[in-house]
Amino acid sequence: MGIVIIGTGITRFGELWDKNWEELVIDAVSEALKNANIELKDVFSCYIGNMNLSRFEGQDHIVARVNEILGIKKVVRTEAACASSSVALKLAFDEIQLASLKEENKISLVIGFEKMTDRLTENVTEILASASHFDTEVLNGATFPGLYAMIATRYLHETPAEENDLHAIAIKNHKNALLNEKAMFKKEINLNDFKVDVAFPLKLFDCSPISDGAAALILTTEKYAKMLGIDYIRIEDIEFANSTISLAKRKDLIVLDAAKKACEKVYEKIKIKPKDLDLIEVHDCFTIAEILCLEAIGIANKKEGYKIVRSLKPYEEINKRDAPIPYLIDGKKFYVNTSGGLKAKGHPVGATGVAQVVEIVNQLLERCGKRNVKAKIGATLNIGGSGGSATFSILKRPW
Missing domain, CATH: 3.40.47.10 (Thiolase/Chalcone synthase)
Known part of the structure; x- marks a missing residue:
């Protein structure tokens, strides 16, 4: 039995001046939850990938803010420049893999986001x-x-x-x-x-453009996904x-x-x-x-x-x-x-x-x-x- 993705969510990417970063995160997460047919209370942990919210939007301590927004107790933030959210996915994968070995039914949420267009191009x-x-x-x-x-x-x-x-x-x-x-x-x-x-x-x-946007994934074990009766895709490895x-x-x-x-x-x-x-x-x-x-x-x-x-x-x-x-x-x-x-x-x-x-x-x-x-x-x-x-x-x- 492997580690699987049961839910996906993504906002439109672009110059999204009508949305702040919290709203983008909520939109992506809401779509992923609906996709997986689960609720936030079912989620054990959350891993967030973000490069530089502190300089783009003046906000640090993202984990506490996301805990406040989503109500998830375990929130971890990763940073690896443009690879920030895939590193978050790797950590979630490892956690669910360990849960699988212990035969625990855990669900992890992975979020990646950036709000860039509120700054001038030279600042970005x-x-x-x-x-x-x-x-x-x-x-x-x-x-x-x-x-x-x-x-x-x-x-x-x-x-x-x-x-x-x-x-x-x-x-x-x-x-x-x-x-x-x-x-x-x-x-x-x-x-x-x-x-x-x-x-x-x-x-x-x-050259790729300066953009705003957020995306989310929901991970669990293959065994648990089958119990829930949800369509899924297996992560062979990351x-x-x-x-x-x-x-x-x-x-x-x-x-x-x-x-x-x-x-x-x-x-x-x-x-x-x-x-x-x-x-x-x-x-x-x-x-x-x-x-x-x-x-x-x-x-x-x-x-x-x-x-x-x-x-x-x-x-x-x-x-x-x-x-x-x-x-x-x-x-x-x-x-x-x-x-x-x-x-x-x-x-x-x-x-x-x-x-x-x-x-x-x-x-x-x-x-x-x-x-x-x-x-x-x-x-x-x-x-x-x-x-x-x-x-x-x-x-x-x-x-």
Whole structure:
């Protein structure tokens, strides 16, 4: 018997000026509870992932405030930059796994959220930069667009990849987001839109947006889910790993070392391999990151992720489709970021890790409407900062 997800909830992502962070959390949690057909009184513990509420909204001591809002006695907060909520999920998974060994029926709630758009763009950029190395990067004026631009420049130098390969990822993800009612951007784009420079070689549409949003998951044991008679998706495994925070100390600039470690840990523990996956949600904070995630997961070899991107249909054909856009790998359709990804769905950093899992669960349970794809096994890869933290999970439909 495994650890399963019985409920999912997610708000719309975007500039949500009509909602404060508490309301976003309540909305996501309420949807997850309704989804699971349980009440808050049934929840034993709550794990929250949030990057920097203290600077975005001036509120610290989140655990006490969430206890006050939801009435859950055990509340734990995690922070790992953009990977904050996937780390919260890992802790909840471990707790329920221990409960399973003791044959205890426990339910855990996982929440990820961020409220970012109440601040000016320059303030948000500064706050986000605190997830990079302060002495060597922040004090020298580095921002995350600049750091990922250096990674992208190196990748283009070491491989035959071109700028248009990066742009193709954004075009695909924007098209996928058109089918997602919770996505921030409902806008088709094409190569003519890639005109505004941010940091070479990244254009404006290669970068994910500043967003507000919240997402929630409800976990329990498979045995208890069966007793409750609730549909569920099994978490085969979830693992977390770290690397250096600064790019200067990375052994290889174009390898997401922490992500690679997290993926290897999962593959070592379960029988599922990269070739068995049907769809994945990856951390495309910048388009180059989607390529590096494909390589870290093992979908592509090092320096060959761009080849998978080139399997996409011509841009004109992409914009004619009314379904998620697949890559083609050895003739098999392989779906990446059916939600629209961080690029088009939005990237409220503390919510992203849980939101990725929400998409996979809903896909496997066939709850995504027009954007549903045929899948039995899915995965998520959530990255913190420029790659200093990463969480990898594999989820499976049990039938």
